[in-house]
Every structure is written in structure tokens, then in C-alpha cells.
Amino acid sequence: MKIPYSRERTPPIPVLKARIFSPLKNEYAELTLHVDTGFDGGVLIPFDLYEELKLTLVEEPYPARGVFPSGLAIELYVAVTDVEINGLRLTAHVYSSPLILKKLAGREILNKLILTLNGPKEELELLIP
């Protein structure tokens, strides 16, 4: 499967389409996640979406500490839920905070996939292992 880079950023950024499932509702949110190999976690989403998916009702007992490259740290809400990428269903940690506005896919997810970044073609190729 080939996914064109998003042009909402300059230079264009590789993205993945993912479904984040709500463990309590028979629903999911379909999202475009920025591919971020510098992010340790599974998925990072804005807090309103985290709430909407009812992830505040299936939280892990300890909040996570999210550390920015500057060394600044914030507390993160964290829940475990199913994430589906191109038909592959994974269980992953989803993180959020009211201070987070972006949607990222981090290495907890990326390391389970085979991704080729074709920069000149501005295209991400996804192979399910």
C-alpha cells in the first residue's frame, strides 16, 4: 500500500492512516498520523479525541512522563487499545494530554511494520510483515 506524504507540512511529511478503537464503544476514529521515529510511544492524540474514544475510562494506573527534546516534561494520560493499520490490528499504548494537538505514530507501532520512505516520490510504502 502506498500513501502520499502529507503536504500540510513543509517539507512534506510521511503519514499513516490508522483506526483507533474505543474499548468501550463499538466505534473507532479514522486518523492520519504523522510518522515520527523520534517518538517512543505508540500513538499520540489530542485530548478531545482521547476523551471521545472513552480512553479516560480504561487508563493505565500510572501516568507516563512525556519528555520533549528540550528536556521539558509533561504528564501524559495513557491507555492500551487496539489500533488498525491497513488491516493489521495491533494493541498499542495511546498517549494524550490537553497540551498535545498533534497526531503521531511512534516507534511502538512503527517497529511492527515494514515502511519504505520514498522521499523523491513523496510516498510511504507500507508492507504488513
Added chain:
Amino acid sequence: MGKTIAIKNVDEELYRKFKAVAALRGITLGEAINEAIKLWLKASLSSSNYFQIETEAERNREVYKKLEGDLLRKHLGKFAVIAGGRLVGVYKTKERALEAVKRLNVKHAIVSRIERKKPTVVEFGMSLFEGEE
């Protein structure tokens, strides 16, 4: 006891007025700062249930910490549900734990497999700093 912090680049004139108003009201600078932060957060997050969620989350996390040892000894591998500041129950499967949560009227709950856990640290990449959404 509150946290001691040092803040750089505070506008001098704003700070002078802030200090004066705190003195007029007879409250300490710390109290005035706490009030200001609360108001700012409230204004910034007014569309969310964030404060209610955070209050419940703090209570639930405290309860988990208190019960963790007992849960590990007696129910290793099962699923605990903590909500409303109490242990709602321990369940054999995650599905049953989720069913229990669905029956509750709360904003926050912990649903966790009972195993040794510790707070995690995750590093963010640079992309949080780049561009605007």
C-alpha cells in the same frame, strides 16, 4: 508543601502590578500565582471535562498505589477496575472488566492487568515542534 519554581522572562510591569494586587488582597504571591494558573487553564480548556477527569484520575491512581501490593499478591494476571476512588472489582478477563466500567457513571477509570508496573517515560520527537496544525 507547594513546589518552588523560577520563571524567566516575566514582564516586569505585569509582575509589579500582579504583586501589588496580591498585596492589596492580602494573599501571598504563591496563592495569587496558583489562582492565576487555575484561571488560565480553565479558560484554555473550557470545552473539555479535563478538570473533572484529572480530579478523578488523581483519586483513582492513589487508590491503585495503596492496593497495588495486595492486588499483586492475590490477583496476579487478572484485571482490576478502579473508579470513583475505589476498587470496583477484579475480573478474570479484560472483557468482563470493560463490561463493569460500562455500568459506571464516571469520567475516569483504571482498567489494568494486574502485573508489576511502573511509570514510563516516553520521548517525543522533534515533529511536535515543527509547523502548525
